Amino acid sequence: MAKLPWSVHRRVAQSWARTPVQASSSLTNFFSEHASKAIGGLPLSIEVMSAVFNGKTEGECGDILGRWRTMIKCWDFQEIVKETYQTLDYNEKQIFLDIACFATGIDFRIARYLWDHLSFPPFREIVTPLAKIEENSQIWMHSMVRRLGREIVRAESLTDPGRRSRLFNHEIALDTIKRKKGTENVRALCLNFQWRTSVKLTPEDFRSMPNLQYLQLDHADIAGDFSDIFPNLMWLRWRGCPQQLQVTNFRLVNLTILDLSSSKVTKDWKGWDQIEMMNLRVLDLTECADLLVTPKFSGCKNLAILILERCSQLIRIDHSIGNLQHLVTLNLKFCTELSMLPVEVGDLIALKELLMDGTSVREIPISIGNLKQLETLSASNCFCLSRLPRTICRLRSISLLSLDGTRITALPDSIGELVRLKHLSLRECCQIRKLPNSIGYLGRSLAELDVSGTGVVKFPHSLENLQNLKVLRMDSCFFREFPPDIGELTNLEEIHACWCRSLEGGIPSEIGKLHDLRILRLRHSTISSIPAEIHQLSNLRTLDLLHCDMIKELPELPSSITVLYVDDELK
Template sequence: MIGLWGPGGIGKTTFAKALYNAIENQFHGCSFLERVREKSNQSGGLVALQEQLLSQIFSRTKFTVYTVDEGISLIQERLCRKKVLLVLDDVDDMGQLNALAGKGDWFGKGSRIIVTSRDRHLLTSHDKNYVYEHAFTNSNKVEIRRDLIDGALRYAGGLPLALEVLGSFLRGRKEPEWKSTLHKLSKIPESKINRVLKISFDGLDENEREIFLDIACFFKGKSIKDIKEVLDSCDFDTIIGIEILIERSLIKNEDETLQMHDLIQSMGQDIVNQACRDDPGKRSRLWLLEDVEDVFCYNTGTDAVKAIVLDWPLPKAIIISPDTFANMKKLRMLILLGGHISSQAQVRLPNELRWLEWPNAPNLEFGSCPKKLMRLDVPKSHIRQLGGNSQKFSKLKSIDFSECKSLVSIHDLSSAPNMEKLILKGCESLVEVHPSIGDLVKLEVLSLELCSNLRNFLNMLKTKSLQTLVLHGCSKLEKFPDIVGKMEHLKRLDLHGTAIKELPASIENLVSVESMNLASCKNLVRLPLQIYKLKNLESLDLGDCSNLITFPKNMEDSTDPHGCLGFRRLRQLHLYGCNLSEVEFLENFSSFPALEFLHLQYNKFTHMPTCINKYYCLRSLNVRGCEVLQEIPQLPPDIVYLYADCCKSLQILPDLWGQPSHTWSVSLVSCCELFGKGVNMDDVANVSLLEVSLCLYVYVYVYVYVYNFKCLTCVLSV
């Protein structure tokens, strides 16, 4: 076990990575755990690190650990005979070492454990040797005077991080710019790394400075995609800004997340704090719990505040006044996660706000001109309504009002033409939505899932960009809107558990829909014949539609290449519990050329069509609980699963003796007619099944469940 010790920026991680890459092929398993200090401070951090350690060493195995003690036992048990290479980077607490690499005998002979830390005592107290080395990267020759290069090295103070950042800043610059930079550095009384690093920050344009400070204060370790979405809403040129920061070695792209050295992050946060050490309400950014509490409790925010991001659990609830944000006129970003902040009256928000994330928010009041707001996420909040003629949400793209129990209405949103996502899941008091929603041309996702009191949806749906429509659990919704014109982007339609009685003939305009869920629509009595025009449909679920006694039959010849009807791609058809008295629609097998899973359980039909053997893609047939079903005809050759248990009237099964050799699963629980009422077993195809199950060279397995003595006697006699 080896310890690498030294201050931040000295190159410990770089050195450990180089060593790891050089020798990893000499071990049975390897793991490099970066930023142990940072990750262990997160909720469940040590457990997650233990899972990562095991999963990296056993590369094809996913481990789940519930407690630190369980993880310790698992590491000891699985690694005590395994030669491993383990790097623990940036450790600052003995508990981290004890959880991840407590003793040498945890690991097999020949293992190597490398620990990097800024705390020398931590390493020596754990019986490790320590190594203190400066690590420099190779650099190409540049056409710059030697004395200027020596000056840059001197001001970097022997720290690789400072040298990397300063070198990235000077790279490509001409001699006068080198002289100017070194002159500025010469004014620094001591070679403090923060001040050296700040030289690179001072050379940034305003766009890059703002992006850098937001990342340093709020977004280190977050995904580039999410960061870009937030910062774009603030009118920054985010793509080029991030690229420039990477070029200057101020941030790094690691697996599509933005990472930043601790010292660079500290420098950025210090720049913000220097604006006013004693009064956080006069700083541009607030992210520490004590600072946010101070500003909220004493109402000391000013127009200097541009962004507030808090992702910490609050020790107690904070009560704020309606005017808390009144003086923060330049506030563009407000993200309050993990705590409970309430108000006894409606809280007014500033007009400059672009991005709002505030779960459990009090009732909010938007100014008369919230035209810059782009994101509004206030799930489980006390908001009562949104919209109206006086409010112009011209840039608003996304709304999430999930589980806003007090929300009673969504007013006219025609002033929000850029809306892309509207989430109203679980808004139990919502009775209707404004017809303007049906005209939002850019809307992609619309979810009203579990809006149990929603009665009036839309009369017409015109949103051509819509990709997902979810009305799951809207148990009082009786009418589905007419679809005006072809909707070429809608892939998913979920109407599970609604009170809809029928679908309009205009359903044929959903030309791209792939998944349609109508399960538990107990008032649904019919489907239009036009449903066969949904040629991209892959899954159709009509399970437990107890009043749907028939499925429409396609009368057209689907073998005709010019025929307009037929499910070209339907793979799954669920019709369980529908009270179907016949399944004649299956006789036109060319309407279902791709069908793989056919679920017909708990229906009332007596016979299946003999052409079922022409469903060549069929893999699974479920007729469980079809109590009046008497016969199952010959099945297609590649079927794998047949569920026919509790079919009390079943007398004849298909002869599967000639079927290809593959694993079969056949369930025949409580098939009384078949096994218990004196049927001549020699004439029943199931005899072949039972005989085949004894032939070991034909891999066929049949599961027959016997529930009464009468059945047992019959089977034993066979």
């Protein structure tokens, strides 16, 4: 693999070493000095190493560099990870090993409830970059780091898996419990019978492991009296659990996370009464296709996250949902048969995220105006939704409103009262013909506006007030002219106006004021000219003019462009 230039190593080191002196000179100089010995993938090594220096003084960094000098010169990635792991405290090590063994790819907002009792500091400050939180909130760990984490667990007992803290391999875990070799050391155990021969599991298989905190029983068949078997269990993942339970006294008093995805559960499933839910914070019922009506929620009043995504036959949510005063996330995405939200949704005073994309909901209850904490309302592809309640103007905390593909004909004039709205998406709302002038009142907050595929033909004059707008998407619209006030949107970074086949004239010269513009996409539009002022856009990286047949010549383009799409005759 090609070596990276020294300047890249220095920039990476500076960006990742978050010491009180903001990337100490000794650290960055050391990386630069030995960068010529780098192999492919070096930035990952630097990221991993920087976790060690996070929060340390320059003197402490110097001591560590002295101890590691030989190792770093050789760029031994495995040793770098092992040394980084050794600098973590006990709680941080437990979280790292959990992620390596079973929590990679899990939504951090769910997994964190397993670690609440560890009193750990903010997640991004403890195992980053040994593990990261992606934009979709999922926990990500590089496969090499994950493999080394699992090797650490195997090394806890090379010959006796039952003495390890985590049994993440199905065959080893099953063999261990069937031979009654499990010990009190086992913290996590993973079984998955989806593609394997099912084996009936009994209480005796687990009795020797009282400290289990995470248990995966995917598609497992269990039976018997489980009284006092799982006294410390906090996370039960039982995907594909059967409709008919054969267990008794299944009281999981410390259960915090319950994942029953892809199971045969119904409203009358006996497990609702068997499993103790007073401490439950997460209930995941994704793809429970037999669920027509939700169970009553009176027994899990501390619930924070309720996931009903892709429950394809769900037609009704029990009114007791209003009792969930701590609920932060309600996920109803792709519950295609769900046509109505209970009015009690308005009682969810802690709700921050309401996801109802792909449902058949016809209207949002006016009680939604009570949700003072709501930050995200996503109703994309709700093809039956034709209007918004007037009370939506009360959602003063909302930052994302997505109505893509709905039948809404207009936004209420009160939209301007949503003073924290950052992202407004109306993509493919074909029946919307214009935007209210009050949208200009969002000038201090709105960062992204998407009207692609709508019937909007002209922006209101108040558009010029959107001083914080960074992304403007207007693909496949019927605008007759490019927004003449575009130059007033001085913070714009992206403009997307592809397939605008009604555009007449050229881009106004005021576009030269957009010094932060990075992306300009006009593919398949009928724009007729590009102004000479485009040369002033020193940050422009991408210019897409492919199949812009009305453009006959191009002015001098900025040297910053790295991606250019044009037809051959314009080259």
